Amino acid sequence: MTFDMEGLDISILGPACVAGLIVLSTHVPLGKQVLSRGIIFIDLAIAQIAGLGVILAQYLGIDEHGFGVQIAAAVAALAGAGLLSWTDRRWPEYQEPLIGTLFVLAATGGLLLLANNPQGGEHLKDLLVGQILWVSYAQLIPAALLSAALLVFMWLRRGRLAGLWFYGLFALAITASVQLVGVYLVFASLIVPALATAGMRGRGRLAAAYAIGAAGYVSGLMLSAVLDLPSGALIVWTLAGCALLAQLLPAVRRSHPAQAAAETVFDASA
Amino acid sequence: MKLFAIPALLLAAGLVSMPAQAKLKVFACEPEWGSLVGELAGDKVDVDVGTSALQDVHQIEAKPSLIAKVRSADLIVCTGAELEVGWLPQLIRQSGNAKIASGAGSFMAAAQVKTLEKPSALDRANGDVHPDGNPHIQMDPRRVLIVARTLDARLAQLDPANAAVYQQRLADFSKRWLAAMTRWKAQAASLKGRKVVVHHISWVYLWDWLGMQQIGALEPKPGVPPTSAHLSSLIALTKSSGTLAIVRAAYQDPKPAEWLSERTGVPAVSLPLTVGGDAQSKDLFGLFDSTISKLLGAAK
Numbered sequence: 012m013t014f015d016m017e018g019l020d021i022s023i024l025g026p027a028c029v030a031g032l033i034v035l036s037t038h039v040p041l042g043k044q045v046l047s048r049g050i051i052f053i054d055l056a057i058a059q060i061a062g063l064g065v066i067l068a069q070y071l072g073i074d075e076h077g078f079g080v081q082i083a084a085a086v087a088a089l090a091g092a093g094l095l096s097w098t099d100r101r102w103p104e105y106q107e108p109l110i111g112t113l114f115v116l117a118a119t120g121g122l123l124l125l126a127n128n129p130q131g132g133e134h135l136k137d138l139l140v141g142q143i144l145w146v147s148y149a150q151l152i153p154a155a156l157l158s159a160a161l162l163v164f165m166w167l168r169r170g171r172l173a174g175l176w177f178y179g180l181f182a183l184a185i186t187a188s189v190q191l192v193g194v195y196l197v198f199a200s201l202i203v204p205a206l207a208t209a210g211m212r213g214r215g216r217l218a219a220a221y222a223i224g225a226a227g228y229v230s231g232l233m234l235s236a237v238l239d240l241p242s243g244a245l246i247v248w249t250l251a252g253c254a255l256l257a258q259l260l261p262a263v264r265r266s267h268p269a270q271a272a273a274e275t276v277f278d279a280s281a
Numbered sequence: 282m283k284l285f286a287i288p289a290l291l292l293a294a295g296l297v298s299m300p301a302q303a304k305l306k307v308f309a310c311e312p313e314w315g316s317l318v319g320e321l322a323g324d325k326v327d328v329d330v331g332t333s334a335l336q337d338v339h340q341i342e343a344k345p346s347l348i349a350k351v352r353s354a355d356l357i358v359c360t361g362a363e364l365e366v367g368w369l370p371q372l373i374r375q376s377g378n379a380k381i382a383s384g385a386g387s388f389m390a391a392a393q394v395k396t397l398e399k400p401s402a403l404d405r406a407n408g409d410v411h412p413d414g415n416p417h418i419q420m421d422p423r424r425v426l427i428v429a430r431t432l433d434a435r436l437a438q439l440d441p442a443n444a445a446v447y448q449q450r451l452a453d454f455s456k457r458w459l460a461a462m463t464r465w466k467a468q469a470a471s472l473k474g475r476k477v478v479v480h481h482i483s484w485v486y487l488w489d490w491l492g493m494q495q496i497g498a499l500e501p502k503p504g505v506p507p508t509s510a511h512l513s514s515l516i517a518l519t520k521s522s523g524t525l526a527i528v529r530a531a532y533q534d535p536k537p538a539e540w541l542s543e544r545t546g547v548p549a550v551s552l553p554l555t556v557g558g559d560a561q562s563k564d565l566f567g568l569f570d571s572t573i574s575k576l577l578g579a580a581k
Contacts, residue, residue, distance in 0.1 A: 023348045023375070126508065144343035145371040232345070241342035 019236045023144070027242060030146040030154070031228035034188040034200050037158045039220045040165055041181055042205035044172065049107060053095065054197050056110045057182050058189040059117035060091035066124050084186050091117075092182035096175045143192040143232075143243050154187050192243065199247045200224060207254035208263060219263055227253040305440045308351050308381070310359035310369065311338055312556040313419040314390060314432075316564050318358060320454045321433050325443045329354070331372075334557035335532050340367045351376040354386070356439055358432065361389025362396060362416035385439060391416050393431045394424040397485050419555060421486035422462045422569060429454060461566055466491075469573050471580060476522050478515065478547070480529035480538055483554060487572065496522055499529075499537045512541075519545045526579035530554040548579045 045051055064087020065080050073079040091113065098109045161180055165172065172180060188197050204220035204227075211219055230253065231246030238245070257263045305326040309315035315330035322328075329350045332338050338360075341347075351357065351372050359365055373382050380386040396414025418424045433451040437444035473492040477484075480499045488495050497515045500507055507515075519527070519541060527549045529538045535551065542549035552572050553562040561571035 020345070020349060020352075022377070023345050023352075026375075122506070126506075142343040142371075144345065144348065145368075145375060147374065236345035239344055239346045241344050244342070 019233065024232045024236060026146045026148050026151065027143045028228060028232055029148070029151055030143055030191045031196075031200075031232070031246070032225060033151060033155050033158050034192055034197065035204075035221065035224040035228065037161050037165075037184045038188065038197070038200040039204050039224055040162075040217065041184060042201035043216070043220070044177060045181075045201055046205045046209065048177075050110055051202055052107070052114060053110050053181065054185050054189075054201055055194060056095075056114035056117065057088050057091055057185045058194050058197065059114050059121070061085070061088040061182075061186045061189070063087060063117045063121050063124075064090075066121050070124065085183060088182035088186040089179060092178035093175070096178040099174055099178070141190045141193050143196060143246070146191055150191065154191055157183065157187050195247050196243055199227075199250045203227070203250045203254050207257050211263060215262070219257065223253045223257050224250065227251075305356065305436070305443075306354045308354035308357045310357065310365050311419070313425075313565060313568070314358040314360070314428075316556040316568075317425070317429055317432060318436075320565065321429060321447060321450050322436055322443075323446070323450060325440070325446055326436070334553060334555045334562070337532055338364060343368070343371075347372060348375045351381065352378050354378065354381050356386050356388060356435065357381045358388045358390065360391050360416050360418070362391035362413035362418075363411050364391070364416035385435065388432060388435050390428045390432075391418050394418055394427050397489060398482075415482065415485050417483045417554075418486050419568075420484055420572070421490045422458065422465065423490060424486060425565065426455065426458055426462075429458070457566070461569065465569050465573050468577065472525070472573075472576055475525040475580065477525055478519050478527045478541065480527075480533050483530055484528060484552070491576075493525075496524065499527075499541060507537075515541065516544050519547055526550045526576065528552055531558040550575050550579050552576075 045053060061084040064083045064085075067087070068079060068083030073083060095106075095110060095113070099106050102109065161184055164180065168176070185197060188200070192200075204224040207223050208216045208220045227250030228246055231249035232242055234240070234249060235242040235245040305322075307315075307318050307322075307326050307328045309318055309328055309330045311332055312330050312334050315328050318326060318328050331347060331350070332341055354376075357373075359369060378386075391413060396416070396418065398411070399414035400412065418428070429451065433447050436447045440447075469491050474494065476494045476496045477488065478497045478499065479495055482495070482498055482501075485495065487493070497518050499512075499515065501511070524545070524547045527538045527541050527545075527547055529535065529549070529551055531551055531553055535549070538549040538551075541547070551559075552575055553559045553568055556562050556564060556568050558568070559571055561574075562568040
């Protein structure tokens with residue numbers, strides 16, 4: 012194991028850290044809902060659908076760089092969200108398998124489209140998958156504005172988001188965050204803090220989840236610099252590590268999910 | 282600004298041990314260019330290599346140290362021709378190092394030589410278009426020598442104090458390289474005109490140099506799985522053409538090549554593609570020694 016202090020540089024880790032905190036700001040409260048609805052793979056499905064939207068847009072001749080891509084991704088993600096919101100009402104008991112099916116359809120649909128794409132376009136599939144270290148401050152401004160708008164909206168609705176609103180907000184948040192930090196981190200930011208605090212209630216839960224998420228990102232970035240390991244992958248592990256450590260606190264563990272929250276976690280999909 | 286205050290002691294020690302003139306810092310995107318810089322500059326420069334032979338250089342995982350290395354570099358030596366398009370632009374932007382963003386600090390090997398498969402007209406209907414041609418130039422020793430000469434001139438330009446050393450090392454390298462080229466050509470004489478099937482089109486320069494012929498590819502478009510129609514025609518073609526070998530790079534999945542090998546009886550061969558791709562490829566000389574001996578092994 013090599014120790015590399017060179018990478019411990021605020022100008023290298025700073026933008027990545029801010030990106031992580033922006034992603035956490037919306038994903039922690041959304042993750043709580045995802046967990047209580049029991050649809051944990053929805054973020055992967057939405058990200059895949061947004062990617063499919065970009066591939067389709069290219070077919071229609073929209074430039075792969077620039078604003079058109081964002082519109083295409085957002086429109087596709089919102090369409091996917093609309094579909095999922097409808098299936099949620101129509102067949103609530105099958106929502107999770109339907110999300111899984113939509114995920115593989117979107118992923119393989121992209122492959123089928125690219126197979127005959129004259130441009131080949133290996134990178135198209137990865138267009139919407141960011142790596143946290145490549146984030147620049149300029150990229151963070153629109154993401155921060157979007158997150159602020161989403162947070163204000165959630166606050167106005169007091170955190171209660173019914174069907175279509177939830178899926179729509181979720182789709183926009185995911186499409187933005189996947190481009191900043193990649194799918195693994197999006198999944199971890201949504202699920203891990205919410206899962207670690209599943210036994211808690213109210214504002215305390217939100218605060219604890221934010222603290223776990225922030226600790227995970229900061230320690231992951233610093234460790235990845237010192238140990239010279241890929242940042243995104245390591246943050247997933249430090250997030251999980253911080254979530255486990257938090258279980259040592261009686262306040263977090265008090266009513267463990269295994270007892271108190273088991274029904275709320277799994278009822279929605281049962 | 283450092284995130285952590287470096288202990289004053291360390292800093293002082295660093296200042297004391299620093300030589301009168303700091304060494305030129307070179308960041309090489311691929312091992313073959315790191316190795317070439319080593320041949321030309323020896324211990325006159327510090328070289329960091331961004332990727333290893335066992336990974337696909339089209340895409341890499343971002344590590345903080347990578348940005349730190351590019352930030353402190355005086356010269357980057359990369360392939361160019363869009364090979365690193367998926368990560369190098371971001372890396373340069375994140376590093377904020379204007380020295381290597383363009384101009385003398387940025388050396389692109391493919392830009393120094395004539396590339397193959399360069400489309401005459403930019404027609405997107407022709408498939409995966411690389412406007413600058415096929416970037417995998419390191420498998421042609423003639424082109425490596427041209428790159429060595431221009432790279433040496435660049436080193437001398439950036440570090441004039443050591444220009445004489447670079448010049449002398451280039452002369453030495455050229456002599457050894459030309460002798461090795463004659464030897465390789467003689468060893469590979471029996472390979473001339475032989476046909477190969479490849480995993481991906483990473484070898485066009487090797488075939489061009491050795492006079493070999495590539496008759497098909499398992500994965501014509503990178504990242505897109507081949508169709509069954511393509512595979513069945515490839516089986517027929519491989520069988521009927523007296524194919525010498527099915528060639529893949531060390532980092533590529535062995536399954537497709539072995540699949541085709543099983544159905545055609547043509548041996549599958551894994552070639553290093555760059556320095557470090559196998560045990561024998563410790564430097565550029567070993568890279569070609571190993572490549573030719575593996576191809577000859579398939580011919581037996």
